[in-house]
Amino acid sequence: MIGVINKNLEQQAQTLFDNFYDSLSGQSCILSEIIDIRDGTHDSPKATEHGYPLVTSKHLLPFGVDTSSANIISKADYDKVNERSKVNTGDILISMIGTVGLISYVIDSPVEFAIKNVGLFKTSQHPSLDLYILYYLKNKSTTQHIENCLAGSTQKYMSLGELRKLPIVVPSPDELAAYNLVVRPIVSEIALLVQENRRLSDLRDTLLPKLMSGELDVSGLDI
Template identity: 25%
Template sequence: MKYKRYVISDLLSEISMGPFGSNIKKECFVDAGIPVLNGSNLADVAMNDDAFRYVTEEKADSLGKANASRGDVVVTHRGTLGQISFIPSNSMYERYVISQSQFRFRCNEKVLPEYLVYYFHTRKGQHDLLSNASQVGVPALARATTTFQQLEVEIPEIEVQRKIVGILELLRNKIELNKEINKNLLQQMESIYKAWFIDYIPFNGKRPINWEKTSIYTIANIIYGAPFASKLFNTDGEGVPIIRIRDLKEQAFVTYTTEKHPKGHLIQPGDIVVGMDGEFRPYIWGNTEAWLNQRVCIFKNIRPKGKAFVLFTIKPLLFKIEQTQVATTVIHIGKKDYDAFEFYLPDEKTLNQFDTITYPMLEQVVVNSLENKRLSELRDSLLPRLMSGELDVSSLDL
């Protein structure tokens, strides 16, 4: 395949910085309107619609080129550097406002925006993107749009770009589909839990009198992470992955350790895991086994198929602690808080019926999560080989 070298500025039809901070003040935000992007929306190659704040249409109009639309690419230049995402054609909204920590650009006919974003997600692309980064104070790209446009990149002809993007997008779309299925399954299970054990709909709206108040230890054992030595941590993949609080949301392996702690516990796929500092959210672990670090714990269900009941029982209890904690820095939860967790335990028949419904649903969530791990690994292994031309796709019929 033939590649041609371009300066990035020759591939763009438009580029602009986000608004000044003084142009979007706290009082500008409203309950609905035009969404304002933040770093959490740029966690992958495609922008996600997970969480927004909003400004009015009038305010968005006044911000001019800080408005981004489908097909545009958004880059973080201050804060979490390395983030670059395209706005997909199926995004929730037609337009967005970028933040003061971002810039946006639009590609011309020489390059597909998806291709350019995938390139900047390779190791070489990330190196280029961060070549002018400053780590003094808040990490930032110096003269962000100017230095970005001066970068050089080698790209194939547009039809080859389409084929490469087509392969990578097949994988991404399957990953996104699995995420949506899991989201739907968890919502269904939580709705059933609420209907049965909060609103008591199958029991004429009243809690059965034979349900007795009991402690959380009736349905779960709590396993605490061990204090592994941080001096033995590495990011080179040596040893066994170790899970810290920061890893729970994305469930990705970042840190490894060669230490075998005598009190160490390996987290398993499907375990209910909770971080004990900052925020207290229960997650279904959807990756392979890893060491459990200190300040992370597992709620191990005692009933063989009772995992969903444990999950949705502890979720509001954890949230209540999170909302009532007052601290000047980071809030904490501990064994004393867990010891005080109480709830009304349903009768055996009702629990068995709930388990019968929810157990296969939760098992599917874990299966989908593990499949996404494999798909992500496949994508990550293919990405540099496709971008470099090592894998020739020019003859493929896609």
């Protein structure tokens, strides 16, 4: 049910952006002129038993990441990766290799993972631009442009240079404020539903093994 609601809300937000973007007549520039764009490590830190998740493209969700299957790396490696590409709440991630173009808006707080072969748009530094850039990256024209810029024969990839050169029209402050006034409540509702769904899933995963093993006795409940 939550998935259906969120899908409808995302479609609304994307339609609002597409109509808004088509109406703009402002200056065009490249994306790196308005925000900082980086990428994660290209190394393969050794997996450890305790530490921090190393997120790759397969762990990206539309809102947040799924670290359940991510490799765990040491704090030393985590800190080293984050010298290059520290992720913060409100940033945007994009897959850069294999299935290129998967977009994730980071709602995790605090952020306690590092990234590998993933592009990082530092929209947390410009919070008025985060949702504008989020749906710009999901716009059909942008996804087609990314597709046209892919390199590689056996495995496609998007270079950091090409990410930084993505062309974008910059709205005026008034236009951007009007856009955020409409779109931000929709995205806030999506984020709340995602977090609630995650909380319920964690609760299920905690209680179900206890129920199956008999550790948790519910025979006395009046249902």
